[in-house]
Amino acid sequence: MAEPQPYEKLLSLADLLAPSAIRAAATLRLADHLHAGATTSAALAERAGTRPDVTDALLRYLTELGILTTDEAPTTDAVTHYALTALGEPLLSDHPRSVREVLRGDSMIGHGTRALLHLDHTVRTGEPSHFAEPGGGYWETVNNDPAYAGEWAQQARAVDAHADLPLAWGAEQIVTAYDWSRARTVVDVGGHLGVILLALLRRHPHLRGTLVDLKNVAEQAAARFARSDAADRAEAVVGSFFEPLPAGADVYLLSAILADWDDKDAVRILENCREAAGPHGRILLADVAMPLHGAATELQYRSMMPAPARDAAELEALCATAGLRVTWRGPATGVRTLLELAAR
Numbered sequence: 001m002a003e004p005q006p007y008e009k010l011l012s013l014a015d016l017l018a019p020s021a022i023r024a025a026a027t028l029r030l031a032d033h034l035h036a037g038a039t040t041s042a043a044l045a046e047r048a049g050t051r052p053d054v055t056d057a058l059l060r061y062l063t064e065l066g067i068l069t070t071d072e073a074p075t076t077d078a079v080t081h082y083a084l085t086a087l088g089e090p091l092l093s094d095h096p097r098s099v100r101e102v103l104r105g106d107s108m109i110g111h112g113t114r115a116l117l118h119l120d121h122t123v124r125t126g127e128p129s130h131f132a133e134p135g136g137g138y139w140e141t142v143n144n145d146p147a148y149a150g151e152w153a154q155q156a157r158a159v160d161a162h163a164d165l166p167l168a169w170g171a172e173q174i175v176t177a178y179d180w181s182r183a184r185t186v187v188d189v190g191g192h193l194g195v196i197l198l199a200l201l202r203r204h205p206h207l208r209g210t211l212v213d214l215k216n217v218a219e220q221a222a223a224r225f226a227r228s229d230a231a232d233r234a235e236a237v238v239g240s241f242f243e244p245l246p247a248g249a250d251v252y253l254l255s256a257i258l259a260d261w262d263d264k265d266a267v268r269i270l271e272n273c274r275e276a277a278g279p280h281g282r283i284l285l286a287d288v289a290m291p292l293h294g295a296a297t298e299l300q301y302r303s304m305m306p307a308p309a310r311d312a313a314e315l316e317a318l319c320a321t322a323g324l325r326v327t328w329r330g331p332a333t334g335v336r337t338l339l340e341l342a343a344r
């Protein structure tokens, strides 16, 4: 066979049909339905609530890709029956190495992945690719759209089930390296499901904490706190760090927040913390620097966040612009920069 021409190679490299077909199969749970006995296109369409004719085309294409196989011998009903190949099995939800959650399009991960199609926007502007989509930023969409509320609840239960795992991305430093003895109250700004705040309150029983985050996640954090052993010391409130924050706490924790925002927005977030902290409060900045190994990883991160790897000097410059001075520097680690800050 003749070597493909460069234009053919390019078209093949850029082709979106195979990834889209595999992701459609994951979203529609086709592997699970097949495994449960719906082996024809009509049966699968009924289970998945899809159009039988297009489902049939999808199944035939997945067969061409080697993800499905069909009966070798014609069956008595003269209808094609499909089965998963070894390649298709990880699309099953209960496969030990299942990839369904990663590939489905109707999840938070799927929402994030789709934004890659707008990589040109990131290259042009430096903004995350989501900003090129209707509805704007990733966090607003997954936090304010009720469609994602169920997934957040699922994540909250998963976090409860793994409460004994160590904190990720060097966040243990927040709990152990900082001197919490002088603080009584902490506001965890953009505190997500409250994993760090709960760890903090458990380790330092004299502390009380308030988590601020957008709607879907803050509601789940509140439910987690209510069923936790720190229920009387932890609360979660719905709010935005671009709006005034609960005032007068001793420490405002900003963990893994600024990387998601460009310099202008990062300064606004820091200024809001400074306003809420007043002259006596402190801000504990605990930002992450993602490991950018190679161009592919860098592009992936840059499509999601404008500043994946700010170093300590860059963070200190932002803090100075926001009217903050550094009052303590945490131990240097590869992934975390810990800085305690106060109003100048």
Ligand SMILES: C[S@@+](CC[C@H](N)C(=O)[O-])C[C@H]1O[C@@H](n2cnc3c(N)ncnc32)[C@H](O)[C@@H]1O
Pocket: 139, 140, 143, 171, 189, 190, 191, 192, 193, 196, 212, 213, 214, 217, 239, 240, 241, 242, 254, 255, 256, 257
């Ligand atoms: C990368 S996560 C960091 C979570 C947590 N602080 C940690 O260290 O694991 C960013 C968090 O910021 C929250 N967030 C995004 N935009 C926000 C906003 N405008 N106001 C408050 N929280 C926001 C997200 O919902 C998410 O929980």
